[in-house]
Amino acid sequence: MTTTTNTDTKTDLKSLTKRELQSFCEELGLQSYRSDQIFQWLYQKGVSSFDEMTNLSKDLRSRLADLATVNRIEKVHHQQSKDGTMKFLFELQDEEKHKVESVLIPDFFPDGAPNRLTVCVSSQVGCVFGCSFCATGKMGFFRNLTHGEIVDQVQYINELCLEKYDKQVTNIVYMGMGEPLHNYQSVVESAAILTDEHGLDLSPKRITVSTVGLTKQIKKLAEERQPFNLAISLHAANDEKRDEIMPINNSMNLEQLKEAVTYYYHQLHRPITYEYLLFDEFNDTVEDARELAEIVHWVPSKVNIIMYNDVAGVKLKRAREQRLDQFMQELISHDVTATVRRSRGDDIDAGCGQLAIKEGQKGKTISKN
CATH class of the missing domain: 1.10.150.530 (DNA polymerase; domain 1)
Incomplete structure (x- = not known):
């Protein structure tokens, strides 16, 4: 190659x-x-x-x-949030000089020492799936990243972590720009490099790959026995609402997702994490929580409730605290293991769903399968 x-x-x-x-x-x-x-x-x-x-x-x-x-992406600049989150803009070494964003989310012990240093890494320039709440999806699609370009993001941020915190990156989540399983080969190859003893030597347990629900690729992960963690970007617990905000659900609905998730678990005996952005008066009712509980019980799983970072031009808004509390209480009553992920880096547009390169040319349209 x-x-x-x-x-x-x-x-x-x-x-x-x-x-x-x-x-x-x-x-x-x-x-x-x-x-x-x-x-x-x-x-x-x-x-x-x-x-x-x-x-x-x-x-x-x-x-x-x-x-x-030896091609290497270049760091253009980075910003730091008031909560310590850092967002990086990288330029790729291609003719078009495409750009991607990555995020470092530091977590500290009570004494101020660094605990987890999590990198949210991008796998594509833009995204073809067009989820209604996501700034990246509004960019259009430009191209896939190579495995080297994915690893480069982590390397640059790791160098900063060693200098700033005297500690290397501890966790990697493929939840930046793009749909990771739409760039399947580069993602699994980059994860293999990052876990290699001659690479970053991370444990596969420290790597999580997120997907909007590409069922064929989920099954492929199982068949290839890929060792990292799998997260499903769910965001709605019935087909009607999921169709409204996630176009992928029109071709790969919840019934198909259930089949893929069940196959994945039976092959690997590894629990699933569901990511669920909570939108005010859209997917945050008690009935939504009951439907989500049913999904979480398909196979041993847990759910991360994510407090949405508002995106310009998107009508959906972050759920209010009272509705969050009711939603969580209902999940707990159905024996669901759930955590709430609070907003990080939203003052620099580094939060979930906020990554986007505002300048650039029209994206390409390619197959979503």
Whole structure:
């Protein structure tokens, strides 16, 4: 697999999977350990040139430079919220100079020491699914990210965490721009890199991939026994309301989602997390809570109730506290394990559903299947 530009036909090493990198090195007649060294420089140390790979000979570095490149996204700027959340704008190394956003959500112990350092990572430029409440969906769709571009986001933020907190990133959630399972291969390859001992060496239990409910891909995760956690962006507990805010439900409804989730659990015996944005006087009634409880009991699962961050041009608004309390009480009465995720970073548009690049060209339309 190679990436090319109008002026460059060299192999971008960060477009290769680990196995492809091994094959690339074998074709050059290199010893097998060299591919591990290069992989480590790319994905653990985050270098952007062969000159930085100091445990390779000068001759080998020169040879690699003649044949290959190391493309890396560039950080344009970042903002910090009053609650400590940080939003990053990255520019991709493509002809169009597309941009994506990522978010760091720090959590601290009572004494102020860093506890969890969670990165919300993007997998696409824009999104094709057009959920009515989501700023990213209003951008249109531009393209998928490569696995290298996904890992780069984490690497940049990890470098900041080490400098600022003296601690590396602890958790990764694929809940930024785009639908992760619509870019299935790059997402699973990036997760494999991030959990590799020569990568960030994270536990798969520290990685969560979210989806609006792509049923074929959910089943594929199960068949391939992918080791990370799965979250379903549900946001409504019946087809009528879900159709209204999530177009995907017209082609993949709750009955189909139930089949996929059941298959996933029976294959992996791993619980599901449901993400549920609570909208005022739309999906926050006692009856909504009862319907949500039925879904949560399809297989062992839990639900994160997310307090919505208002998005310009969207009529749906964050539920009021009284309605949240009633909703939670009803869930608890039905033995549902539920937590409330409070707004983080909404003052810098870094909250759930708020990520969007406001400038850019018209997005492409591609298949949602």
